[in-house]
Amino acid sequence: MSTPESSAAPGSRLPVYYISHGGGPWPWMPERDTAYRELAASLARMPAEVGRDPRAILMVSAHWEAPEFTVQRAARPGMVYDYGGFPAYTYAVQYPSAGDPALADRVSVLLRAAGLAVAQDDERGYDHGMFSPMQAMYPDARVPVVQLSLKRGLDPQAHLVLGQALAPLRDEDVLIVGSGLSYHNLRAFGPPGHAASQAFDAWLSEAVQQPQAERDARLRAWTDAPAARLAHPREEHLLPLMVAAGAAGADVGRHSYHQRDFMGGLTVSSYRFG
Template identity: 40%
Template sequence: MSTTMPAIFVSHGAPSLIIDECPTRDFLKLLGQQLGRPRAIVSVSAHWTTAEPRVSISPRPETMYDFGGFAEELYSLAYQAPGDPVLGQKVLSLLKEQGIPGGKDSSRGLDHGTWVPLMLMYPETDIPVIQLSVQPHLDPGHHLAIGRALAPLREQGVLIMGSGAVTHNLADFFGRDLGAPPLPYASAFAEWVAESVTANRVEALTDYRRLGPAAPRNHPTPEHFLPLFVAMGAGRAGGRVLHDGFTYGAISMAAFAWD
């Protein structure tokens, strides 16, 4: 019998998170042990954006180096987890049952929104991983519906992981030190998100651009926030904070779980 897994949202930060000495790296290295071993993982990454939901079905997804200008050692790392084409088809079937069209991608690998946190969480690379894309032109309600459609997978031992960032203004990221203190506007938004998640204020979160403090500045584009809604939709009412903190003063590294 499979163990029911939570749905989680993690902030994956810069690709260098995997080699940076910081509290979030330490947190992710312990998170896999705390969650237990899933049968498989569906990763909803901010770094795969498509017009409609797409699911990766490669049996051996490659490690993608979808970034530039970072330390050379990052480009020598590889996360060689197997894929799961059968699970990918199941994801599409669950979406279709809820009237959400989707498609398959047999060539998509694992981008850094997936492999960076997973290399810290599950370094053995023996758990099947598939990716699911986000649709930045569609609203949070659409992504909430995706999560609700996928919720039954949790009872089959599948970990649904949204990977993005609670705040993500790269204009304020560049030129700052890793341990720089949080910028006030970013800190205010991160606190509002944490309070809204734990109080299950779903309607407020889906209207974050209007209700969240300095939301347009925190998310000039929405793709890093949308994975949170998939995780929230897949979970039960009321999330809990797993981790808090900032990198570079502008990137909230908050993580949440929905049991």
């Protein structure tokens, strides 16, 4: 596992992350501590890596798709328990972060300026692609968070363009985080996914380290990668990486988390740009 070399100084441009967020409400399940120990540690390191609390986090989660890019505008978003089969108490957990309507408006302005259609949602709460990693990153919920949806159709180029439109936020003290999972085939999880996850992860980790033009070209053509559709039968957990890469610009990706035995044999990664 590699760790980013430096932290951000006050007033400097913030990095961009793509994180593997794990399954369901795992931070509230102590019986899963061993399985998630390395992922939890990598998420807990992020505030120190960034070097300061951002004024807000913009989170693009795999678990929200909408007809157009849609930004959450509630001042106090509720909770969306978008998982099944977990203990009853996990359907009452809370992550009481504040929203940021002003940031939602700023995101809308940036997207419209880039020629992208955008909607706002005053009602939608936080899904587990947001609240599970945020519980590990900021357990006191001290940083406001706004979620931004994927766009149905899951076109890689559209999400790269979305990230490019969001890039100015890095200079406005907003931390952009794409939240997915670098391997997401629930029919071949654990040991059955060992070979496919290893092959796809090797390709993905090499791709994000390329210069911008080559990196983006590879990500647009991600289905040509080894074991691509075995790793992602449906690509919603990969598309947040496209947003992060778009916002990264010329910044090269590096591992912020890398594990070869996740959930009994999967190779999974998270990346930091900048």
